Structures are given as C-alpha cells and as structure tokens.
Amino acid sequence: MAVKLRTPTEKAPYLIWKGSEAWVARDVRTGVASQGETRQEALENLDEAISLHEGEDSESIESWGEEREFLKELGIDPEEVKRARKSSRELPELMQ
Incomplete structure (x- = not known):
C-alpha cells in the first residue's frame, strides 16, 4: 500500500510516496509519473520525464x-x- 508523503504546492507541484517496491513521484500539472530506488532518484527521474513529455530534450x-x-x-x-x-x-x- 502506497503512502502519500506530501501534497503538491506552488513551489513543489508534485506528489511523492513510497510504493511497495520503489519511490514514485507524479507531477500534478502534467500527470507525468516516474519512480526510483530513492526519493531523490524518483524526483530526478520525474524531472527528466517531464522534460521528455514537454519536448525539451527530444522529439515526441x-x-x-x-x-x-x-x-x-x-x-x-x-x-x-x-x-x-x-x-x-x-x-x-x-x-x-
């Protein structure tokens, strides 16, 4: 069972929680989600996923x-x- 650790704010518009096997981070604005073995890794992966989603790093x-x-x-x-x-x-x- 996942436990939500924080709610989104203007400064940090994402949700992050510890799932059964990994940390999960989801951007509220885009709906993009990612995961990682650590909280920091999940946030770094989310940042990359949002960049990809918004076409900043590559073509769609x-x-x-x-x-x-x-x-x-x-x-x-x-x-x-x-x-x-x-x-x-x-x-x-x-x-x-």
Whole structure:
C-alpha cells in the first residue's frame, strides 16, 4: 500500500510516496509519473520525464515501436509497461 508523503504546492507541484517496491513521484500539472530506488532518484527521474513529455530534450514518441526502443534504452522492459497499462487503472492517464 502506497503512502502519500506530501501534497503538491506552488513551489513543489508534485506528489511523492513510497510504493511497495520503489519511490514514485507524479507531477500534478502534467500527470507525468516516474519512480526510483530513492526519493531523490524518483524526483530526478520525474524531472527528466517531464522534460521528455514537454519536448525539451527530444522529439515526441509517435508509435509503440518508438516507445519500445526508448524504454529499452532506459533499461525498462517494454512488455512490463504494456502489461501494467492493461492491468492497472492507478497509473497516470499518460501511462495507461
């Protein structure tokens, strides 16, 4: 069971909590979420994910094939992401 540790503020517009296996951080404005082994890593990953989401670091991903390759580059199992999207309604809309 995840426990929310803080609520978003103007200065820090994100939620962060310790899940069963990792820290999870979600930006309230964009709905983008990320995770990490530590609280700091989750926040750093969230910052990168928001940059990618907003097109600051690269072009947007337009297909499952492109997303699959990008996830592999990050060391994330694309099939695990696909299964999680199908099985969980708790994921942010962006990841469903």
